[in-house]
Amino acid sequence: MIHFPVLRWGEPYQSLEVNQVAHFATGEPLAEVSQANGGLVARDLRKAQRARDALREIPCAELVKMVKRAGELFQTADLPIGDASQSPDDFVRQQSATTGLPEQLCRMNLEKLGGVLGQLDKILDALTRRLDLDIFTKGFGDEDGVLRSYQAIAPVLGMVLPSNSSGVHSLWLPVVPLQVGLVLKPGPQEPWTPWRLSQAFFQAGVPKQAIALYPGEAEVGAAVVAHCPKSFIFGGTATVDRYRGNPAVQVHGPGFSKILIGDDQVDDWEQHLDLMVHSVLVNSGRSCINCSGIWASRHTKEIAAALAVRLGPIAPLPPDDPKAELAAFTVPGQAEAISGDIDSALAEDGVEDATAKYHDGGRLTSHERYGYLRPTVLSCAATSAAAAKEYMFPFVTVVECPQAEMLGSIGSTLVATGITKDEPFRRSLMEATNIDRLNLGPIPTTQLNWLQPHEGNIVDFLFRARAFQMA
């Protein structure tokens, strides 16, 4: 069986405690993952500066070339995994088997991550506004005749990663070329991506002592956050609330991403149906950038009905079926709990399930080890508790709300697509601080421009611009 060791600054460490990662449907064990303990993480992180020191011996431009090469290797090469090797096809099958994500979506994420690595030079140019990367290495340098100084706030970036969608790993890919080390705590069901990316980095020449990988239980995640000066953490609303306002932690939670249709465009809503379907459905609705709310002042019942025609009939297919679009819920009871929560939401006045009539046999399919939820569209006659729901499957509420009240009612929104040509409304969207990524015009919420920051600029998170003079 495949064994994932702990990687202590690149050195494999086989723990006495292992966690078996099993096929979501059959329960067949597919891999054993060595489990770190919190004290071990704390101890290793005393040596975190060595990771940055090792990276600083390599010029940033060279590191950029290495990670671009790593992107090719990640997508195409056979890479070490335990005592064996793993082809890209193996990776897709294995990741699908433990996460419940259809193979075609695993492949899509593989290509996405490889693609991001392939354009990291452009991404870094964008994130740094074409700053000479040597300034990060030296700490200062000249930019158009002005002395600039940037100081790394952390020698390493800690990351407590999720199991649900490997696409999120794109967020930390610019870190290594900035000469900052990586401390990764993989999601329990998804050891595959952090491991394969690490191996691709190593094969491309990134020093092993720059990367640590600590699989383990919640205690290990807590140790990563406690002992890394800067961390990314992925979790639910409770996690977001816990770390809100903590400058050491950038927390990535539910996106509550939305499409807002202006009064000037709403009568032509049918023109945007493909965009809406795509925003809700892609990646099986698992991403924070998937749309979970469509807001308009009128036609909401018709929009919900039209979405239901497209989304409602989509049914679970075997994960290796190229047409499979739905991911399984692999945590026992999770699909049942979500379905129950939706039923409770439907008890509210004015909330209707537009997809119910397309769900032969119901919204929920329960199996011994897993469950599926079929895409669900609710229409909400007004802003209500149901309107603020978001789940890890294609689920959307279509909410009727006057345009003037929209921005005050939508709450925190990671991606907002504003379909409007109404200048005052566009200006209001530009000014709305509860929106992070803003798309003005008919752009799917899931369409990312990688040259732009996501939930904050990672360069600003890891470096501070400061005054510096030298005599």
Next chain:
Amino acid sequence: MADAEQQARDDLDAWVREVVAWHFDPATGCPYWLEWAEQADWDPRREVESFDDLRKFGHFEDELLRGGPVRRWVPKAYADRPVYVFETGGTTGVPKSRISIDDFRLDYELFSKTLPDDKFPPGSNWLMLGPTGPRRLRLAVEYLAQHRGGICFCVDLDPRWVIKLIKKGWMDHLKAYQTHVIDQAVTLLGAGHDIKCLFTTPKLLEGLADRLESDGTSIKGAGITGVFSGGTEFTPQWNRFAHEELLDGVYMTPTYGNTLMGLAASAPSTPENGYKITYYAPQPRAVVQVVDPDAPDTVVDYGATGRVMITTLTKELFLPRFLERDEGERERPYEKYPWDGVSGVRPFGRLASVTTVGVY
């Protein structure tokens, strides 16, 4: 070995008869068990002849230990003796409490015999770094030090506050509190008190070792020669980590126990046996069994996993067949302890999700 096991079994049965006779004698027993006997349709003093006969009591429910009057647990024979009360749990609601007169001393005298003198030198001073307050550990470790001719310095940690900090997500406060506790320990270790022996919990040992290393020294460098650790879950991986990376050759003995039971010592745990930790109860004063969670009258096979069931048999406390909140694997008798042991002790899976553990 078979003879030793049989002898241990005979000793246990004889002790059961003596303890049951004591607790159900109107002159010596405690009000709780005497009232229980009045309502029962059988007489334990007649019908209990062996450990197995304790099945007739069913399973003791520790909820009975919540709230008062606490005197109902004091045996009449000890009514005039000074009584201690020790508490367990208590993060929310009324804590469970048990009375003690000399049990903690007797338990720790027995445990003292398992400590090697070269690692815990008689006459040397101790540091008790862990949960004190209403818990048995504080008095017990202090007594252990005194029993071995030393003096015990204490640094308190309030686990109820730690649990609240974790639940509230006040991680900065948690870190500050841990630092505050470790600061005190480091100060004491550097104050010329000739402290050689340490009781602490796994988490605090990590914190202490890290701090000492930051200060350019180590557990060994601070003068510690023996560590007695317990109080929270103790995994083989952590045991290995501590031996390989924290202790620098200093001897450490893991223990398992709680306020309701005595202290279970462990058989040697080494790289050769994968740092496996097997605990043996201080029989006959306490018995640990590993039982089928769905049929707790049945002891599981050797090597199989089950729920830990403890029976406390002292003249201060009779606690038959209490199903603990832990699980583990049943282990064979060992030369030094010719009765069943338990390894891999961890929170009972079905209850683990609602219990905050390992916070010390």
